[in-house]
Amino acid sequence: MTQRSRILNVVIGIVMFLVFWQVLAWIVNRPILPPPWVVLPMFVTSLRGELGLHLLASTARVLAAISLAVITAAPVGLGLGQVRALDRVFRPLIAIVYPIPKIVLLPVIYVLLGITDISKVFLIALILFFQILVVVRDEAANLHPELITSVRSLGAGRRALFSYVYLPASLPAILTALRVSVGTAIAVLFIAEQSLTRFGLGYYIVVRTYQVLRYPEMYTGILAMSLLGLLLYGVLELLQRRLNPHLYLEEGA
Amino acid sequence: MIRVRDLTFCYDSHAPIFEAFNWEAAKDEAWAIIGPSGCGKTTLLYLLAGLRRAREGHIMVAGQPITRPRPETGLILQDHGLLPWATVEENVRLGLDIRRFYGPDGRHAPRERRVKRPEEKAGVSHWLDRLGLSTLRDKYPAQLSGGQRQRVAIARTLVLGPDLLLMDEPFSALDAPTREDLQNLTAQLRQEALLTSVIVTHNIEEAVFLGEHILVLTKPPNREAAVIHNPAARQPDFRASELFGEQSSKVREVLGGFV
Numbered sequence: 001m002t003q004r005s006r007i008l009n010v011v012i013g014i015v016m017f018l019v020f021w022q023v024l025a026w027i028v029n030r031p032i033l034p035p036p037w038v039v040l041p042m043f044v045t046s047l048r049g050e051l052g053l054h055l056l057a058s059t060a061r062v063l064a065a066i067s068l069a070v071i072t073a074a075p076v077g078l079g080l081g082q083v084r085a086l087d088r089v090f091r092p093l094i095a096i097v098y099p100i101p102k103i104v105l106l107p108v109i110y111v112l113l114g115i116t117d118i119s120k121v122f123l124i125a126l127i128l129f130f131q132i133l134v135v136v137r138d139e140a141a142n143l144h145p146e147l148i149t150s151v152r153s154l155g156a157g158r159r160a161l162f163s164y165v166y167l168p169a170s171l172p173a174i175l176t177a178l179r180v181s182v183g184t185a186i187a188v189l190f191i192a193e194q195s196l197t198r199f200g201l202g203y204y205i206v207v208r209t210y211q212v213l214r215y216p217e218m219y220t221g222i223l224a225m226s227l228l229g230l231l232l233y234g235v236l237e238l239l240q241r242r243l244n245p246h247l248y249l250e251e252g253a
Numbered sequence: 254m255i256r257v258r259d260l261t262f263c264y265d266s267h268a269p270i271f272e273a274f275n276w277e278a279a280k281d282e283a284w285a286i287i288g289p290s291g292c293g294k295t296t297l298l299y300l301l302a303g304l305r306r307a308r309e310g311h312i313m314v315a316g317q318p319i320t321r322p323r324p325e326t327g328l329i330l331q332d333h334g335l336l337p338w339a340t341v342e343e344n345v346r347l348g349l350d351i352r353r354f355y356g357p358d359g360r361h362a363p364r365e366r367r368v369k370r371p372e373e374k375a376g377v378s379h380w381l382d383r384l385g386l387s388t389l390r391d392k393y394p395a396q397l398s399g400g401q402r403q404r405v406a407i408a409r410t411l412v413l414g415p416d417l418l419l420m421d422e423p424f425s426a427l428d429a430p431t432r433e434d435l436q437n438l439t440a441q442l443r444q445e446a447l448l449t450s451v452i453v454t455h456n457i458e459e460a461v462f463l464g465e466h467i468l469v470l471t472k473p474p475n476r477e478a479a480v481i482h483n484p485a486a487r488q489p490d491f492r493a494s495e496l497f498g499e500q501s502s503k504v505r506e507v508l509g510g511f512v
Binding site (some may be wrong): 149150152154155156159163165169245249 | 302324326327328330335338339348350351355360361362393406410413
């Protein structure tokens with residue numbers, strides 16, 4: 001797909017989305033579903049006010065969680081992927097823990113880590129941690145032994161193998177894992193922000209607007225949260241295209 | 254150049270593959286090692302490369318005992334081992350980058366040779382040119398044919414200026430015309446730059462075409478080196494000659510019932 005047709009696709013998507021929204025608003029015809037022409041101008045103005053602050057808080061939490069998860073999960077995944085014995089010991093444990101919906105641990109985390117931003121960031125990082133861990137582990141385990149052997153024969157010791165093979169090999173795995181799980185991360189953020197905080201889009205949507213029946217304002221929050229997810233996904237995709245062009249080769253190119 | 258003395262080697266508790274094995278190769282000789290699968294030919298190559306350790310006996314390359322990969326030895330494997338995320342040019346440069354990463358420490362890079370960046374660049378360009386890869390320098394391995402990938406692997410090794418070149422069935426995954434093409438190229442390259450070379454193959458024609466000396470391994474444990482001298486190797490028209498057929502029969506005879 002060329003650059004232009006990608007942009008065209010995005011524009012078509014947005015237009016279809018707005019038309020769909022408008023039609024649905026007509027059909028439902030109740031305060032709970034205001035039309036886009038009411039919400040969009042309000043969104044633009046409030047982004048510079050209260051909403052912007054909440055968006056900033058949510059963004060900061062997600063970014064902190066992503067950083068924490070990458071820093072911890074990537075090395076562990078690499079280690080498990082390359083050291084068979086370690087993998088054999090931990091694989092059953094990970095297989096059991098990986099599918100547990102981590103959100104159920106929220107009360108436990110609050111008690112252990114306190115009612116601070118740290119607990120919310122930790123919860124999201126925990127979800128991302130396992131996603132990244134599993135993908136990086138499998139990617140590292142799939143590295144051809146012959147690839148390692150031939151790079152070693154070029155003089156590489158452990159440090160050079162790390163910078164020239166393991167790191168570049170795990171980068172696409174990390175980005176893929178993040179792209180897949182960024183949606184879940186934001187969903188969990190929404191739930192975690194509904195209580196025990198004064199900032200964040202979850203708080204804004206549920207406490208500041210929904211519970212006091214400010215429906216159009218509530219939609220500006222929903223829009224902000226959706227955009228946060230969309231933008232993160234877009235940035236990750238862009239990063240992957242930039243850093244791993246070999247994954248986007250076109251046939252016969 | 255290579256001196257194998259009383260070599261004994263086995264994997265874990267398996268039966269030995271080599272037992273008090275002796276073999277010698279002089280500087281600038283072109284050797285081929287042939288034998289059926291499981292005979293230990295790849296093991297021997299890995300031992301020479303310093304990727305495996307002898308249980309008993311010792312292996313000397315250029316007067317030094319081999320305990321780890323030696324920076325002046327080049328290794329080319331059947332699975333080219335290119336980095337899929339790097340372009341042709343980046344792959345060819347990889348060994349030079351690794352040498353710069355460590356500096357001339359004598360372990361990962363030759364001690365005395367400190368190559369400057371412009372020379373490196375010229376070296377990379379030279380080998381890309383020589384192997385017909387110039388137009389492909391920005392492509393990724395996934396965009397290349399099997400033969401082109403193996404050319405990249407060869408360029409990557411030769412740009413480091415090795416004095417010993419080890420090849421483990423480098424062409425066996427390629428189709429016949431490509432294989433012959435690369436065999437011819439290997440023969441030409443050997444003519445241009447003198448270096449000691451050892452190619453492991455299970456293909457009799459390949460061994461006879463490329464090996465001035467052919468080491469035949471049979472069923473393990475290997476105790477004695479069976480060597481066939483083959484001075485006509487690497488001549489362009491050797492394949493079509495009567496001698497080629499005779500030499501091939503000789504190899505076949507030594508291999509006996511093992512093929």
